[in-house]
Structures are given as C-alpha cells and as structure tokens.
Amino acid sequence: MACINPDGTLSEVAKAVLAALRRPHRPEDLAATTGLPLYRIRATLRETGRARLVAERDGVYVLTELGEEALELDAA
Amino acid sequence: MDSLSSPQIPTLPRLGEPAPVFEAETTHGRLSLEDFRGSWVILFSHPADFTPVCTTEFIELAKVAPRLREKGVELLGLSIDSIYSHLAWIETIKEKFGQEIPFPVIADGDRKVAQLYGMMMPAQSGTETSRCVFFIDPNGVVRAMIYYPLTTGRNVDEIVRVVEALQLTDEQKVATPANWRPGDKVIVPAPRTVEDVAARKSAGHDYVDWWFTMTDAKR
Missing domain, CATH: 3.30.1020.10 (Antioxidant, Horf6; Chain A, domain2)
Structure with a gap:
C-alpha cells in the first residue's frame, strides 16, 4: 500500500494528509492546505481509507482513532 | 469460434469514448485514472528509463508542466520499468540536467495499462512501449492520440498546442x-x-x- 512504507511507517504524503485531517476537510480544501495536487489527495484518501486511517461522511474526511494512533506511532 | 475461445486482440482506445480505467503504481504512489477527474490528463508512454531520447522528452515535458497545470492539465508518464528504475532515473535527471520531474510515472511491469491503451507495437519492440500520447478530458473521455516510433522524440510544443486547441474548441x-x-x-x-x-x-x-x-x- 503506497501510503504505508514496506517498514510499516507512513509515507511522507500520508503523514501530511493525516496530520491535516485532525481537522475535517474536503479533498479540494485538503489540496489547498497541504499544497499537494488534487489527484494525490484523492489517491491518498482512497489508500488511507482502505487502511481505515480516515473516514468519509458526505464528502468530508476525518482522521479515525486508528489514524491518530498511526500518526503518534510514526512520531515516536 | 465462440467468443470464449477467440484470441484476445488488444484494441486501441477510440476518440470520443471513455478512456480505459486503471489503478497503477506510480512514482507518486498508487493512482487511478479517476483521481484525475476534473482535470485534463496527458497520458504518455516512453520505451525505457535511462535512454537518451526519453530523457530529452522528460526534460522538455517537465519544463512545460507548470504551464499545463495552470491550464488544468496533468501529465502522467508510463513505461514497463520498475518503480525503483523510475525513481533512480528521475534522480539522475535532476543531478545531471538540473531538471526536477514534477509528474508521476507509472511502473507498468505487467503491461496492464500498456495493453489497455495499445501502447505496445510488437513489430517495433516486444518489450518496450512506443511513444504514445493520449489526451483525456476532465470527463475521462479520450479526445486525441498521437503515436511516435521509438526513434523519434516527441514535439512537446505540439502536445501543448493540441491540448490548448481542444480546450478552446470546448469553450467556444x-x-x-x-x-x-x-x-x-x-x-x-x-x-x-x-x-x-x-x-x-x-x-x-x-x-x-x-x-x-x-x-x-x-x-
């Protein structure tokens, strides 16, 4: 999975996206916040969604508890 | 011969029809064509990393990438080389030529995307993709295609001109x-x-x- 490196750590883009998602965002706003192209945001949301690190409701994405744990583990 | 026993003959995408969908490993992570919805996409294949003609094409495409993005156009490269080859080549282009490559490049080792888009030309090479360019509009429809042989580097001005003409045609x-x-x-x-x-x-x-x-x- 591209958002998670082979050693289990988060990719740099995944870290930036998850950190930004401590506040709910729509993909377009997330692109503006992170400075990443929208296609990378969509791909990262899909991948981190499959890993249950983020959740979506009505087009708005939020960090899950698992996502928060992943960020904390990565920072440790 | 029924359809189940017929040999699979790769078909080329047709102008005006939906671009074949895919999800693939790229230098920017796993991307699907759907991720680009709402943007124009120039999907282009090259024969091989670490070859001179392809290197000149990448440098010239990278130079126009910011201008294309301002026009709502994203570039997406492809060859059958591995992600590690792509990453090493991109680093080498930066080191030797001073040019960053800002667009993703698909590592199509299993040729799935190449087959979908008819990028393999067996009479030219059984192992490399030809120099193909697909112009895909914001709705995911193939709007133009250009094919070049292995030995002829693409005219990047023409690629930009085509997308500008398509956009003008749509607007006016x-x-x-x-x-x-x-x-x-x-x-x-x-x-x-x-x-x-x-x-x-x-x-x-x-x-x-x-x-x-x-x-x-x-x-």
Missing part, C-alpha cells in the same frame, strides 16, 4: 485550422440550413465562402 465551439497557435483566427462551424447559409455572409466573420469563415477567438 469553434475548430482550429492547420498550424493554429493561440491568438490565431479560428474556424466558425459551417451553417446547416439554407437560412443560415444566407445569413453567414453578413455575420461579421472573415468570409471566404459560406462553408469557410474564420473569426478571432474570444478572449
């Missing part, structure tokens, strides 16, 4: 003449009724005949 419902460049006059679609043929002469365009009128593009 006009056509672009041979060798059109932005700012040149455009072709007004021919009228389709006798009344409109009669009216065309006084419509204020550059009038040669009722079926051949040109005008300035709106700004």
